Structure formats: structure tokens, C-alpha cells
Amino acid sequence: MTPYFFGYGSLVNRDTHSYPDAHPAQLVGWRRAWVRSAAFDRVFLSVTLDPETTISGLIAAVPDADWAALDARETGYARLSSGGAVQHPLTPAPDIAHYAVPVSQQGHTTANTIILSYLDVVVQGFLREFGEDGVQAFFDTTDGWDTPILNDRAAPQYPRHKVLTKAETALVDHHLNRLSARVE
DSSP states (O other): OOOEEEESSGGGSGGGOOOSSOEEEEEEEEEEEEEEETTTTEEEEEEEEEEEEEEEEEEEEOGGGOOHHHHHHTTTSEEEEOTTOEEOSOSSOOOEEEEEOOGGGBOOOSOOSEEHHHHHHHHHHHHHHHHHHHHHHHHHTEEOTTSOEEOOTTSOOSTTOOOOOHHHHHHHHHHHHHTTOOBO
């Protein structure tokens, strides 16, 4: 049976990948967090165990169980078996994996900022999949908003950046203001 991945960040934005058979899903018992990856000197979006939280995302098939391209895209993360933690519409249930920055690789970095062009892509994906309520849930089920955010919209650093509409940009900015996030 074809395995699937559960994406909870940029992989929710279907414009950033070509994986087939994608479906909205939820990961039970996990929470998103912005974490510093010492191995890559960058702040990444990751997940941590949290029995009180369920996060939305997207599952998609990994044809021929060929994880090489996805593992390369998700460099800096470890691929973890999701076990039965993913709620989804598929029958029978496939094997599903998700990615997380290993705790052993979290630590001090010199680039201690969230890249806004990356966050924009994530929010655009959540808006398309889950609407404005889904965007609010993304922000509310993600820790680490005290991390400064680098406004790189004029010269995006994120390699899979996308152009946002004015309304999408305003939605991102609204939630950052709501959470008193510091944009530099």
C-alpha cells in the first residue's frame, strides 16, 4: 500500500509540491512550534508531543514509497511514523509519517528569526484548505511567536515562496499583530 506523509506547514500549500492524492487531515496529540535548529542555523516549524492538542494539515501519497525527494526537501527534520495519530478520510488506513526537528538538533542559532516568506506560504495553504478559521487555528496551535520574524517579502529567502494576494497578506499581518509578534 502507498504510504502518505502528514504536512503541517508549507506542505499544506499544494503549490509547493506535486504529491498526489492529498486530503485535509488532523494530527492528534501534537502541537506546532517554531524551533531553532543548530544543525542548520535556522528557525524551523516543527511539532512537539502535546496530548491536549490536535493540529490540522494535509496528507498526501508518496508514490512507490520513494521518500528520497521528500526527505531531501525536509532536510533538518527526522521522518517519524505517525502511527494512528492521524485522522483522515482514507480506508483502509495507509502508513503515514510526519517530520519533526529532533530535540538533539535544537539549540542556539545565529539566524534566530522566522522567515516571513515561509510563513506566508504556510498561511496561504491553510487559508485554501481550511478557510480563515483554519488560519486562526494554525496561529493558535503554534508556539514560539515570541521569535522575531524577518520581513523578507521584498526579497524572499524561502526557496518555495509564493506571491500572496493583498487579502492573504493582510490576514497574515492581522494574526501577527493579534499575537504581538515582532516583525523586523
